[in-house]
Amino acid sequence: MPRTQEENDRIRQAAKDNIRSAAIAIFIEKGYHDASIDDIAKRAGVSKGLIYNYYKGKEELLAEMVRTRIEDINHVMQTAATLDTPSEQLVHIIEGALHNVQQHPNVYRFYLHLQTQPEEDKVLARYSQMLNEAMADQFEVQCDMFAKLGDKDERMTSLYFSSTLHGAMQMISTYPDRFPVDDIKKKIIQQFCGG
Amino acid sequence: MPRTQEENDRIRQAAKDNIRSAAIAIFIEKGYHDASIDDIAKRAGVSKGLIYNYYKGKEELLAEMVRTRIEDINHVMQTAATLDTPSEQLVHIIEGALHNVQQHPNVYRFYLHLQTQPEEDKVLARYSQMLNEAMADQFEVQCDMFAKLGDKDERMTSLYFSSTLHGAMQMISTYPDRFPVDDIKKKIIQQFCGG
Amino acid sequence: MPRTQEENDRIRQAAKDNIRSAAIAIFIEKGYHDASIDDIAKRAGVSKGLIYNYYKGKEELLAEMVRTRIEDINHVMQTAATLDTPSEQLVHIIEGALHNVQQHPNVYRFYLHLQTQPEEDKVLARYSQMLNEAMADQFEVQCDMFAKLGDKDERMTSLYFSSTLHGAMQMISTYPDRFPVDDIKKKIIQQFCGG
Amino acid sequence: MPRTQEENDRIRQAAKDNIRSAAIAIFIEKGYHDASIDDIAKRAGVSKGLIYNYYKGKEELLAEMVRTRIEDINHVMQTAATLDTPSEQLVHIIEGALHNVQQHPNVYRFYLHLQTQPEEDKVLARYSQMLNEAMADQFEVQCDMFAKLGDKDERMTSLYFSSTLHGAMQMISTYPDRFPVDDIKKKIIQQFCGG
DNA sequence: AATGAATGAGAATTCATTCAT
DNA sequence: TATGAATGAATTCTCATTCAT
Numbered sequence: 012m013p014r015t016q017e018e019n020d021r022i023r024q025a026a027k028d029n030i031r032s033a034a035i036a037i038f039i040e041k042g043y044h045d046a047s048i049d050d051i052a053k054r055a056g057v058s059k060g061l062i063y064n065y066y067k068g069k070e071e072l073l074a075e076m077v078r079t080r081i082e083d084i085n086h087v088m089q090t091a092a093t094l095d096t097p098s099e100q101l102v103h104i105i106e107g108a109l110h111n112v113q114q115h116p117n118v119y120r121f122y123l124h125l126q127t128q129p130e131e132d133k134v135l136a137r138y139s140q141m142l143n144e145a146m147a148d149q150f151e152v153q154c155d156m157f158a159k160l161g162d163k164d165e166r167m168t169s170l171y172f173s174s175t176l177h178g179a180m181q182m183i184s185t186y187p188d189r190f191p192v193d194d195i196k197k198k199i200i201q202q203f204c205g206g
Numbered sequence: 207m208p209r210t211q212e213e214n215d216r217i218r219q220a221a222k223d224n225i226r227s228a229a230i231a232i233f234i235e236k237g238y239h240d241a242s243i244d245d246i247a248k249r250a251g252v253s254k255g256l257i258y259n260y261y262k263g264k265e266e267l268l269a270e271m272v273r274t275r276i277e278d279i280n281h282v283m284q285t286a287a288t289l290d291t292p293s294e295q296l297v298h299i300i301e302g303a304l305h306n307v308q309q310h311p312n313v314y315r316f317y318l319h320l321q322t323q324p325e326e327d328k329v330l331a332r333y334s335q336m337l338n339e340a341m342a343d344q345f346e347v348q349c350d351m352f353a354k355l356g357d358k359d360e361r362m363t364s365l366y367f368s369s370t371l372h373g374a375m376q377m378i379s380t381y382p383d384r385f386p387v388d389d390i391k392k393k394i395i396q397q398f399c400g401g
Numbered sequence: 402m403p404r405t406q407e408e409n410d411r412i413r414q415a416a417k418d419n420i421r422s423a424a425i426a427i428f429i430e431k432g433y434h435d436a437s438i439d440d441i442a443k444r445a446g447v448s449k450g451l452i453y454n455y456y457k458g459k460e461e462l463l464a465e466m467v468r469t470r471i472e473d474i475n476h477v478m479q480t481a482a483t484l485d486t487p488s489e490q491l492v493h494i495i496e497g498a499l500h501n502v503q504q505h506p507n508v509y510r511f512y513l514h515l516q517t518q519p520e521e522d523k524v525l526a527r528y529s530q531m532l533n534e535a536m537a538d539q540f541e542v543q544c545d546m547f548a549k550l551g552d553k554d555e556r557m558t559s560l561y562f563s564s565t566l567h568g569a570m571q572m573i574s575t576y577p578d579r580f581p582v583d584d585i586k587k588k589i590i591q592q593f594c595g596g
Numbered sequence: 597m598p599r600t601q602e603e604n605d606r607i608r609q610a611a612k613d614n615i616r617s618a619a620i621a622i623f624i625e626k627g628y629h630d631a632s633i634d635d636i637a638k639r640a641g642v643s644k645g646l647i648y649n650y651y652k653g654k655e656e657l658l659a660e661m662v663r664t665r666i667e668d669i670n671h672v673m674q675t676a677a678t679l680d681t682p683s684e685q686l687v688h689i690i691e692g693a694l695h696n697v698q699q700h701p702n703v704y705r706f707y708l709h710l711q712t713q714p715e716e717d718k719v720l721a722r723y724s725q726m727l728n729e730a731m732a733d734q735f736e737v738q739c740d741m742f743a744k745l746g747d748k749d750e751r752m753t754s755l756y757f758s759s760t761l762h763g764a765m766q767m768i769s770t771y772p773d774r775f776p777v778d779d780i781k782k783k784i785i786q787q788f789c790g791g
Numbered sequence: 792a793a794t795g796a797a798t799g800a801g802a803a804t805t806c807a808t809t810c811a812t
Numbered sequence: 813t814a815t816g817a818a819t820g821a822a823t824t825c826t827c828a829t830t831c832a833t
Contacts, residue, residue, distance in 0.1 A: 013813090014812055019816070045326075047802060069804095123376075171390060174374040430716055432717055453808070517769070519706070564760060568764070569763070571759070574712075576728075598792090598793050598794035599795080599832090642798090
């Protein structure tokens with residue numbers, strides 16, 4: 012007697028999730044190139060073959076991961092946009108970003124690693140670019156916020172803001188134990204969400 | 207007619223340099239993993255075997271590269287230290303850093319990529335760490351500068367400064383054509399080398 | 402409410418036939434090796450599992466196919482044998498053969514491909530051999546026909562006839578659009594069914 | 597001290613030849629799909645890696661083989677063309693073809709197998725087609741011969757001739773021990789090289 | 792000092808087959 | 813009877829490294 016449609020869907024979804032989680036974990040631990048399908052299969056506790064049942068290959072696992080990442084970024088931006096004042100919006104972005112890096116420095120590290128992939132890497136260049144574009148989108152949204160904040164030179168300020176914020180994120184992910192996140196957060200808020 | 211000792215040394219050194227240059231170029235173009243020894247040999251115009259004559263393997267070529275990089279960083283810091291005022295010193299660091307990234311965005315990209323290597327990568331983690339330590343050294347030197355500048359909270363300022371500077375460098379290397387380097391440079395100088 | 406025995410048999414037979422048809426179609430389109438069980442299951446509109454319910458594996462599907470082929474060949478020969486004169490009998494064979502190839506060049510092609518399978522192919526060699534034996538049987542029957550036609554050297558004539566006929570079939574299947582089937586048919590009939 | 601250029605060339609050529617021979621032998625024994633690179637490496641007594649040093653992959657080994665085959669076919673045709681009378685020319689073609697199959701039935705078998713590859717096989721279809729084209733070229737040359745022989749309907753005769761000849765070849769390769777090659781050869785010569 | 796032929800360990804991927812439901 | 817999730821053995825191909833010359 013075959014399983015019902017629903018049951019199969021459930022099993023499939025569980026298996027996919029399981030594999031995706033394992034892949035994410037392994038990618039973050041070892042990096043994309045060093046992670047083998049075998050590693051992922053072992054971590055997920057499934058056979059190599061099953062991974063190919065659900066994903067076209069290693070690259071698709073990365074694609075899924077990047078897609079999720081971009082959605083997360085966009086989600087933060089959209090939530091920010093619902094807040095009342097530009098000042099609060101920027102604070103939300105800052106806190107979201109720094110909190111995230113602080114909680115998962117390796118994840119930020121992974122994506123920064125991906126973004127800095129040599130452009131010649133035919134496989135990864137696409138994902139690198141997708142992340143850069145997401146950052147560019149984020150930048151545009153920030154420009155609006157600074158404009159609403161009364162900034163006359165909002166593009167320059169947004170750039171400077173992004174530099175500072177990403178610099179801080181980079182530092183946090185590099186020295187996760189030593190970096191005084193809260194103090195830096197205050198400084199950034201004070202500098203850019205000034206009022 | 208055997209070569210003289212000196213002549214041999216000269217030949218050896220020239221060959222080593224040649225190989226190192228080729229390796230650097232290829233690593234930066236393709237990244238460490240994607241660069242093959244064959245690529246490097248071809249670029250250097252020598253045989254694969256010769257590379258192993260001078261270097262223990264691929265990894266040692268990277269080690270050499272990282273060593274040079276760290277020396278370059280230290281060199282900038284030392285030169286800065288010879289300047290008269292802390293303000294001039296910081297300006298020198300800023301200009302050196304930004305100019306460098308602007309001239310060779312891919313080089314900065316390469317090292318940032320290396321620094322963000324997953325820690326589990328047994329081969330590369332060491333180099334990642336070495337670069338981080340160099341950055342930490344740089345940080346300490348900067349602290350002195352900010353202290354001399356009269357800053358009471360020089361460690362925090364130095365951190366914030368490093369964040370901002372590295373953030374800017376990251377942005378330049380990501381968007382080399384669109385980023386207004388000079389404007390940002392001015393802003394950084396104004397903010398940190400202030401008065 | 403359990404099904405009756407008959408009903409079950411009917412269902413089983415229908416399912417088997419369905420699968421066999423799908424397998425034949427896929428085998429002919431893609432060849433044995435390139436055809437996947439998945440392809441066959443999709444074409445038949447059943448699950449992979451069901452195929453294994455009715456057939457031991459991929460090979461048995463081929464076996465079934467070859468069995469049918471041989472039956473078809475024998476059927477043509479038997480029908481020929483019911484005709485009155487040896488001349489008519491041979492004409493029937495020729496027309497049957499050429500018509501068949503002309504209608505389904507890919508089918509002939511498939512079996513010729515199978516017959517020319519390397520002998521070492523442990524899986525397929527058996528089927529190759531079965532087809533060759535069927536051809537040998539056909540040859541014997543033809544010998545009788547040529548004998549009845551008054552040929553003193555009937556084995557040689559039958560061989561020459563088979564060569565010519567199979568050569569023509571090979572040409573038709575290779576150049577299905579360009580080959581003047583009817584003209585060649587006439588020539589063969591004229592040459593061999595002459596008297 | 598490195599080897600001289602010549603010495604290397606010699607070594608390379610020997611290795612290539614060795615690999616090619618092994619590949620041909622294995623392909624003929626097991627067929628293209630069933631032959632693994634491992635098989636070929638073992639037969640050649642070299643490592644798998646070396647094969648990829650000399651050939652882009654499995655397909656290139658086949659390509660080389662097919663190229664040689666076509667050259668051989670063309671060579672027979674060209675040699676035939678140098679003979680004085682069309683009758684002698686045709687006899688030369690017949691003898692060349694039948695002798696060849698008789699000596700190496702498995703080789704003929706291999707190429708017929710290749711020619712009958714399903715068209716959907718994306719890898720092999722090209723080679724199949726190349727062989728068919730070589731056969732078509734051969735056909736055109738034969739037409740001229742029959743024309744010179746005074747045949748009014750030379751294209752039809754050439755087709756019929758080709759059918760008969762290829763049919764015989766197919767039979768020889770199928771029943772190499774039982775087929776009376778010389779007798780059939782005489783019959784073909786008698787039928788087509790008139791005089 | 793210099794060469795490049797040769798190796799072999801390891802990676803991604805495919806697919807016939809099994810088996811719990 | 814029927815399903816399709818899961819397996820794992822086999823295969824192609826890559827590349828850092830070795831070593832005879």
